[in-house]
Amino acid sequence: MKDQPSPLRETDDEARKLARVLLRSARHAAIAVLDPETGFPFASRVLVAIDIDGTPVILVSRLSAHTRALGSDPRASLLTGEPGRGDPLAHGRLTTQCLAEAVERGHPFYERIRTRFLDRHTKAKLYIDFPDFLFFRLKPEQASLNGGFGRAYQLDGNDLIIQSAANEEIAAAATAAVRDLVERHPDVAERLADRLKAPESGSWRICGIDSSGFDMISGDFLLRHEFETLAVDADHICSNISKIAYSIP
Known part of the structure; x- marks a missing residue:
């Protein structure tokens, strides 16, 4: 058999x-x-x-x-x-x-x-x-x-x-990094939602970052985006997010 x-x-x-x-x-x-x-x-x-x-x-x-x-x-x-x-x-x-x-x-x-x-x-x-x-x-x-x-x-x-030596450093800086990003670019979540083809919903916001990607949430919807490569620190993460939101398609 x-x-x-x-x-x-x-x-x-x-x-x-x-x-x-x-x-x-x-x-x-x-x-x-x-x-x-x-x-x-x-x-x-x-x-x-x-x-x-x-x-x-x-x-x-x-x-x-x-x-x-x-x-x-x-x-x-x-x-x-x-x-x-x-x-x-x-x-x-x-x-x-x-x-x-x-x-x-x-x-x-x-x-x-x-x-x-x-x-x-x-x-x-x-x-x-x-x-x-x-x-x-x-x-x-x-x-x-x-x-x-x-x-x-x-x-x-x-x-x-997520196998990254930067995990603890990113965790300590995450809240401040996202806050600063939104202060510099108040429409960043809206732009991300459009670029990533998020479901139509109310306002979106970034609700978590790590060296592998970021999360966005709006009501009952949660969207996860994974980077192509691991980010080395919180600034690198925010730079990646900005590029996704504002780069020319």
């Missing part, structure tokens, strides 16, 4: 980029954890932000079932990717298998993650500082990408992480 051909394609740079965009452009995701009492998978929905190194971050209540499960077993899977019109299975989605690390007040990453989360989810300001809420960083271990029918790939966790 002949061996069956593998359903997986060879993972290339195009697949890696699609996977990163599916993960980094997600405002929410389905999370699957292991119920500590029964061992059964338990699925829920969580809001998602992205840390400076590309690691997905969630904010959860200690009272929720998935938080208790992660406290018992840090293994989790995150499903990202929005279905569009027609058959939902024709649209790209990414399952990322992760190890969860709690980030509570006093953690070295806490303030950075809090700021980046609120940049995406402004309404979370109503409850983000409640004592029963905490963050988890979900470190990618491996991932399964389905880019649509016949486009399946297996990825390593490192394919989703």
Whole structure:
């Protein structure tokens, strides 16, 4: 009997980029954890932000079932990717298998993650500082990408992480850099939305930068743009953004 051909394609740079965009452009995701009492998978929905190194971050209540499960077993899977019109299975989605690390007040990453989360989810300001809420960083271990029918790939966790020595420096300068960029170019978000063919919506704003790209948000829409090469500092990121917004097509 002949061996069956593998359903997986060879993972290339195009697949890696699609996977990163599916993960980094997600405002929410389905999370699957292991119920500590029964061992059964338990699925829920969580809001998602992205840390400076590309690691997905969630904010959860200690009272929720998935938080208790992660406290018992840090293994989790995150499903990202929005279905569009027609058959939902024709649209790209990414399952990322992760190890969860709690980030509570006093953690070295806490303030950075809090700021980046609120940049995406402004309404979370109503409850983000409640004592029963905490963050988890979900470190990618491996991932399964389905880019649509016949486009399946297996990825390593490192394919989703931003490998840059400038991450910490960029994180410290990010808020000021974006503020200065908008002060110099008040219409920059509008120009970017036009150039990147963003969905028609209300006003857009830049809601996050990192050495790999930037995020924009408007209402329920989130747009992720990845640079061709890693930026070396916050000024480099803003220079890249300006070129995209104001260069001649």
